[in-house]
Amino acid sequence: MEALKHPTNQKRHCDEFAAAEYLNLKVATMRDWRFHKKGPVYAKFGKSVRYPIESLEKFAAECRVRMAA
Numbered sequence: 001m002e003a004l005k006h007p008t009n010q011k012r013h014c015d016e017f018a019a020a021e022y023l024n025l026k027v028a029t030m031r032d033w034r035f036h037k038k039g040p041v042y043a044k045f046g047k048s049v050r051y052p053i054e055s056l057e058k059f060a061a062e063c064r065v066r067m068a069a
Contacts, residue, residue: 013043013050022056 020027033039040059
């Protein structure tokens with residue numbers, strides 16, 4: 001997934017398809033989360049939905065579950 005690298009010369013946002021692939025989810029899940037105001041932070045540029053790569057990484061980190069020992 002080359003487009004999701006985050007050096008300064010790479011893309012900083014991705015569309016819902018790349019975001020769903022990054023999180024290993026269905027695009028329908030991303031759309032449902034937006035409708036219910038859940039999930040990672042996103043931006044709207046006109047009608048286009050874009051996810052900052054940083055927000056996907058942060059969201060994934062926040063979803064981690066630690067098991068009690």
